[in-house]
Amino acid sequence: MGLQKSHSFKPKAQPLSKPEHDVMVTDDQRPLGTPDPIADQPILSDAGYASWMVEHPSALDSFDQMMKAAKGKKIVVFLDYDGTLSPIVNDPDRAFMSDEMRAAVREVAKNFWTAIVSGRSLDKVKEFVKLSNVYYAGSHGMDIMSPVSPRKQCNGKYQNIANVENKGNDVLFQPAKKFLPAIQEILSKLEEETGKIQGALVEDNRFCISVHYRQVQEKDYGMLEEKVKSVLQKYPDFCLSEGKMVLEIRPSIEWNKGHALEYLLETFGFRNSRDVLPLYIGDDRTDEDAFKVIQSRGQGFPIIVSSIPKETKASYSLQDPSEVLTFLLHLASWKKSSYSNRSSSQFWGIGN
Numbered sequence: 001m002g003l004q005k006s007h008s009f010k011p012k013a014q015p016l017s018k019p020e021h022d023v024m025v026t027d028d029q030r031p032l033g034t035p036d037p038i039a040d041q042p043i044l045s046d047a048g049y050a051s052w053m054v055e056h057p058s059a060l061d062s063f064d065q066m067m068k069a070a071k072g073k074k075i076v077v078f079l080d081y082d083g084t085l086s087p088i089v090n091d092p093d094r095a096f097m098s099d100e101m102r103a104a105v106r107e108v109a110k111n112f113w114t115a116i117v118s119g120r121s122l123d124k125v126k127e128f129v130k131l132s133n134v135y136y137a138g139s140h141g142m143d144i145m146s147p148v149s150p151r152k153q154c155n156g157k158y159q160n161i162a163n164v165e166n167k168g169n170d171v172l173f174q175p176a177k178k179f180l181p182a183i184q185e186i187l188s189k190l191e192e193e194t195g196k197i198q199g200a201l202v203e204d205n206r207f208c209i210s211v212h213y214r215q216v217q218e219k220d221y222g223m224l225e226e227k228v229k230s231v232l233q234k235y236p237d238f239c240l241s242e243g244k245m246v247l248e249i250r251p252s253i254e255w256n257k258g259h260a261l262e263y264l265l266e267t268f269g270f271r272n273s274r275d276v277l278p279l280y281i282g283d284d285r286t287d288e289d290a291f292k293v294i295q296s297r298g299q300g301f302p303i304i305v306s307s308i309p310k311e312t313k314a315s316y317s318l319q320d321p322s323e324v325l326t327f328l329l330h331l332a333s334w335k336k337s338s339y340s341n342r343s344s345s346q347f348w349g350i351g352n
């Protein structure tokens, strides 16, 4: 039996020790590496691309309209890393972002609260991004560095579900800390079990584990999947999901990139704020959780990075990281020009 897919967009927190049909709620039974209607592949023919673009218009073409809606409100920027700020590459350790992209993110972060939300470990994503004026959420939001000041507002709601500790001027929020010993066990078992499969790469993302199979021969996909599943059978508190040529293992807790977005908005001081517009750009199945949160808030800009039509909760699209770069440059210069317009308006005593 092939790896099964979750019907919903978020990975299901279903323990693997349950009967296999219950491991993931499925909408298909798809062998590993075959087309994924949500994560990898088009759901429509070429002829359907135009109608998909009507539903999910280009964020570049829609930029003026989006900024018009943002007038008088506060945009908060959330960015996924792999496939959004950096290209998807064969070796995940070499998924570098360009200096140009780094400069664009730096400019955006000078003008808006900005957070990078990634499946990578917090340390690794910081190492890739190398910016001190953004906040970071690693391990799909299970390892968050956020500002200290508004923390008191969040204490009651979040301290029961996470380890929260001060780190200098920041707060470290780790809702899956108790799982660390088990994660280390699983990590070494996975390394041992998959070590003989050529091209398989086990990545330690601290609170979750990625098993990359981009460089594995297709004939070995089934064996890899079986080995991963056999390790996880002994860990009912963990769940398995699939991204772009990667299997993701994480603790079965009700916490994902969507929760991370809400948590960060609160720590940035926008608790219950009706005039905040979260803008989230991401390319992966896990980003759908954040898109869903924005949709349920009723305002904000969920933007998917995809060059093919696919099922998504995003409202807008960008084709690839180069379009993300252009969008971020537009955003930074829009803010600057709105500042200068405001200054001249104030100088002339017109408008606000």
Ligand SMILES: [Mg+2]
Pocket (backbone or CB within 6 Å): 080, 081, 082, 083, 084, 282, 283, 284
């Ligand atoms: Mg991504």
